Amino acid sequence: MARPTSGILRNETSAVSARGRLTLSNVSKNFDGTGVPAIQDITLECQPGEFVVVVGPSGCGKSTLLNIAAGMLKPEKGTAAIDGRLIQGPGPDRAMVFQDHGLFPWLSAAQNVEFGLKMAGFSRADRQQRVAEALRMVHLSRSAGKLVHELSGGMRQRVAIARSLVVDPAVLLMDEPFAALDAQTRTLLHQQLQELWVETKKTILFVTHSVGEAVRLADRIIVMHAHPGKIRAEIDIPLSHPRDIDSRDINDLVHRIRREIEDEVNRVNANLAPEDQWKPKAAGDLVDCSANLGSGI
């Protein structure tokens, strides 16, 4: 089942020609220029159609990683590329779903979904058809005319997902999109996202601090650790989608992976040069770290 892997290239069966290959090579980002980098020497490749979830405690640089992929941040070292093209800035080929949705409050749900199409210069008829289709996919056809503040938190995130999908991106970047939702809504959106992913076969790079969320969604989990932000482990989840979120398999896996993450953190730490080793300042530090990784389940 779950095993930490050191290799990056896998899923050799997937079509090489398909679009949506996201490649980060030796990427580093240091915000203040000194001290500990936010992320250091990250190499990560998402295959076309792969669902990759980056999990790690807050401050491990996982959002930084996503922002580099989105083109919102430029790495100091290393390169980020999509289907072989260097990422120079933000663009609709890498649509992002933000934690706090970022919908435009002056537009209705449908107009928000339409926004990217309008910017890309689609005809009105074309736009209407695509917007209707996208809203149908997130089960919000009836809320098309509602304003953002009239939608619930879960509906807002679904509109945000529709807005990102409608421009037909190569990669969908998701930055803790369900972290602010209640448990029931989150469970529902986990199911809907899986359905969407099975239907659209988009490459998804998803960031979360919740191991449970990661196991439910991912083909592959990337475990990050903070100070500096580095990839500590990669774990394949060989379960088919859509997954039964309440199944015992999933729950067993969550517990096993959480333990593996703890072990991995300890192992990596023990292998570091003494001056790089992470020393718990207080007895609670390690416990805090694992608790953080597991929150939201």
Place this chain on the structure above:
Amino acid sequence: MLNIRTAFGEPVKPGWPWPTKGNVVGAVASGPLIEALVVSCSRLLIGFAISVLVGVLLGVVIWTIKSVDQLLGPLFLGLQTLPSVCWVPLGILWFGINERGILFVLVMGSVFAIAISLRDGMRTIPPIYRRAGLMLGASGWKQYAYVLLPASLPALATSLRQGFSFAWRSLMGAELILAAQRHGLGFLLEIGRSFADVAQVVAVMMMMVIIGMLADRFIFAPAERRVHQRFGLVVAE
């Protein structure tokens, strides 16, 4: 009892500052007052339009370019605190006792309030709108037209509402002192004083208050409320 005398020594009759109801109604309904009202309102429309154009432009510039804001922001803030009648001498010296002098005072009295209030409002635009816009292909002029302009509507509504009251007050102050050829409400106030016509003074003051209230109640407040409701900034009743 009061024992006040005028400069020429005549005793002032106690109780005289009180106009009678009939006097005021008569003054309000009188021809000169209606004419003055039209003059003042036409000045207000022209002057406020200039003020909005320049103020919005200045506000957007100091919001966009940080170095300009550092240079001009404190100056604008200082000029905003300057009572608008203080622009009257400069208006007379630069433009003379005419329409342009009055408009100058009106614009100077309101333009900085609009710019500062718009800048402050735009500072509260969540940065995520810009990021979301960029992600969806709104960069360059499209970012301004489709993201920043609509996102700044609540700030714009508030700044225009504030700017209007500044403009109206500045205009009245300017008309009071600057006796241009066409007579506005402010000038009638001064006429009323020189003829010791209390009824006229009170009638003109009432007019000024009513114009300010009507504009706010039927134009600016509803516009602001509607924008805020659309944005979900206030709970619709």
